[in-house]
Amino acid sequence: MKNKAIYILTISLLLIFTQICYVYANLLPAVWKTTGNVTVDGVEYEWIDTNGVCYISVKNVNDATVLNVPSTVNNGSPVTVIRNFKKLTTVKEVLLPDTVTEIEAEAFSGCTSLEKINTPNNLKTINEKAFLNCSSLKEISFPEGLTFIGDNAFQMCRSLTEIILPDTLSELGEGAFSYCSSLQKVHLPEGLKEIKNNVFYHDNIKVINIPQSVTSIGARAFSYCSWFDHIELHDNITELGESAFCGCALKEIHIPAKVSVLSDNLFKNCDFTSIIIPEHIKIIGAHTFSGCYYLKNVEFLGSIDELGDGAFANCLALTDFTLPYGIKKVPDNLFYYCSELKSVTIPDTVTEIGGSAFYVCRNLKKINIPNTVEVIDSSAFSSCMSLKKAVVPSSVQTFGSSVFWGCSALESFIYTGNANLPSDMFSGCKSLKLALIKDNIAYGNLSVYARFAFSENEGEIEITSSENVDDVFIAPGTVYILDEKKYKIVGTDTRIKGDVNGDNTSNNLDAAILLKSITEYSELSLEEEIRADVNDDGVVDISDAVKLSNLLNI
Template sequence: MSFNYTDINESCYSEDGKSLSKVNDTSPHLRISAKCEIIQDKCFYQLYSLISFSFEENPNLTTIGSSSFYECECLTIFNLSSCNGLKLISSRAFFRCYKVSEILFPRGLLEIQYEWCFYQSKYKSIEIHNSFTTIGVRSFFYSKIISIKLPESVKRIENDGFHGCNSMINVTFLGAIDYIGNDAFNYCDNLELIIFPNTSMIVAGQFFISYPSPKVRMSFTCQTFFSSFLVIYRNANVSISYINKSDLIITTQLFIMNSNQTEIYGYWGLNTGLTIPKNVTTIKERAFENSNIYQINFNADSNLSVIENYAFRNCSNLYSFDFSLIALNYIGNESFKDCIKLTYVRFYSSDVVVMSNAFENCINLVNVSNITNVLDGCFSGCTNLTNVEIRERSRVICSKSFANCYSLEYILIPSSVQYVSEYSFLNCIHLKSIKFIETNSLRKISNRSFSGCNSLQNISNFESDKYKCIDNTIYYKNETGDYLTFHLNTSLDKTLFINCSVICSYSFNECNNIYNITILPNTVSLIEKYSFNNCLNLQHINFPLSVETVESHSFYECHSIRCPLIIENTKLDYIRMIVYSGIPRKLIFTCGVYHDTRKLETPYIFRKAATTFLLILYLK
């Protein structure tokens, strides 16, 4: 539609034509000079005759002053699209322009200032360009706008920015807003959808969601924080792209929950102390991950039973959490990993399942009590852990469950434990003593369970159907006999009497405190290879007639062996086997075990292996 525009009289402008001060022309369609840079306050104030205005080509307008089109009740359109230099629309500029149905902003506009700038205008759509930064106080107060998309450039929405926009159905944030004031969307009775940007942001204004907006739902692709409980004044529906759940809500306490409020999927507040509602049964995966919370509280009758994987991972300020809840029965993988201020863990129920790495790297954790079963890496890296109470009924202590617990000095293994896995106590450098109940249920223990425990001096004597420990030496038992599998190489034992069927490979690995080994008669039949690997201080060993086989390198790097050396079987092949095990040929002669060296020069094939050698050339 085209109109016949009347140029505004020059007398209405300043001498240089840059400022338009007051217009009383009753022509319905007015044209503003291209020279004009400022439309002064109240310039068209209550000009009831004005229906539309336009500009000469290439206008230089930068500012529309306060109340400049105040109560221009017949004005139907704000076409500012050609004013590319326009930066500011001041307060109440288009206040009560009831008939305006369309607004066209220029691309350079930065700010719509406060106080009813478009109060009660009836336009239904608006396009805000990507230069716009601020929506002022009550800018769109009680306007008839239906939907709005706020570009990435918008960083502030002041108090009541869209207050009372009863026709508004949806709002889209295309970028993070730095500040949203109080009541920004309050009393938008028909608001149905607020779409948040693909980046995190903080909403600080009170009553962002309130009772006068009963249908509103918020849609998120990133976690968004709300600064206080007054921001979300009533529970509201939400959809979150990375949570595959259709009935999510955000509560007034800023928990993301299912509609029944029994599951917590996240916490989107900024408070550091929280109370979990008593009807919550499950804290879902990653719900509080990386949160700044200090303390989690529970009601006495809490129904919490499940904490899923990673639920509190890297809550680096969390120092208090009550694990003694009666209903609690499951704690997921890495659920409290890297909670570096957590100091104490005590479980009430013996039925609590604590999964792998649940408390890994909780470096200030000191006390753990009443835990049932310790799974892989559960307390790995808890460098200040000093007291551990493993509950009776526990069956397993798994791989690396206490790895790098540098402050742990003592631990009691309950009689119910059946499996102690490899590296269970890896690098527990101050662990001095491990006590097993004298009669227990042990079915499997690894030779590497105590690797790196350089201060460990004592493993208590015990016996089960499958194992026994005597003098820090562990034997595996089966129907064919007892197998010596492990001797504690940091024990203070200097002399050891051995009564078993087989001495297994690496069972005395680097046992540098052992000086004297006595194999009792009619016991050992086989000494496996590397059994006494690198026992640098071993001086005396005997070979009773029961020892039928001594495998190659059984005494590898055992350079301190000396006379008396007792070898009861002096047959030539047997002596050759002893030499190949690592005991020097010269020592055998020196100790008077065998005298005819010429017979040792014949080739010998050891245990059917394809290794032929001249013993006269071996270890000269």
């Protein structure tokens, strides 16, 4: 009985399944396909006709150098799609019939001897990699009516010198003409909205138009077009992608009014001598201008919210730089290897100086750090070999390692804040004569700290604590010889704040000297600068003059 029930259930399910299949078979459109072969001029082709769309491929080229593709096949159907002509290394010329509307993906890829191909009047679509590595292709015309060129369609067509794209083209795929090393002249159509990623990557373009319809230029679109020295960017453009012009020979640029972000590596390794950053730019990405070896002048017309790491690294011609108001951090590696940089103005919006920010700025002689800075990261001023004086405001709460590593000309370090000083902070500082610090060292006492922190100093150094040194190992005024080095460790700093000229009294003459140094930018000696820092913030400025005037009741 049980077996009979199972049998009936099985038969019922089979009937239901059969009915479902019948219904779906009647709902789906009929698909018919015929195939065949055709020979023209000794070349064998195979074709597939699917619902009236006829695809054609080469079956046997028989060493032919010219292919005359038929317009119809045996059943009378017109040839509409070019499918597989890959790696025909003997073919130099292809003649396509006007019946063709589409060239499929990779259709002619690897045809390294192909020099010439006509494009049919009815051609609408060239798919991805259609002519990939057709390295001998010297010219190709594009008919009006063509609407689509796919990704990497003409990549590595190294013999192309000029392309004129029709006004009907609405989409140009990523990398479409990348690595076309002979391509020098390009006409883009009005109506194209986007220049996509890598489109002309590593070409040698000299002349190109940017249509008014274009609103976006993609990442690496023109990267390493090494002869590309001029481009007109209109104000309809809203986005410039990462590395879009990296490695170009651009000497000047207009930044479109609707662009607010200069993306990472955007103008890296370009040939600018000067650049104006308009006020609508709010973000500058990492390495945006790095490697611009000829860049001498940078002007910011407005405030900047964010400045990326290494934005001006390896700009070897920079000598003076005023950082934009609004940034909170001098980014990591910002001026990395800017070997001619002599002076930098840091705004009082900055609270942090990033790691290696001024690394190997060999000609940087002086740096004014505003009293808003709280953090100086590792190696911030490493190998600044011309830096003689470092005055760090008391606002700094944290020092990274090796901040002044390799500053071989550094003679004085002045810091009256409470942050611990790492023991490797002054490695390679062979010329130090004065370190004015509190007894706030990373470990041990001042004499132990001196043994490690100043072990590479070549002469006598005065280490003056701004507070009494309460340490049984240190007697104020004693010269200690540690590892054959001399260290003069002094207890309390006895200098009188405001006594600029050092005559042991603070008076109107000191106020006049201080004011002159600020208004006329006259240079104070190291001793004078220490005494002139009346408010003890590590910086001599107008606030010190005001405080001294108040103390003297001037």
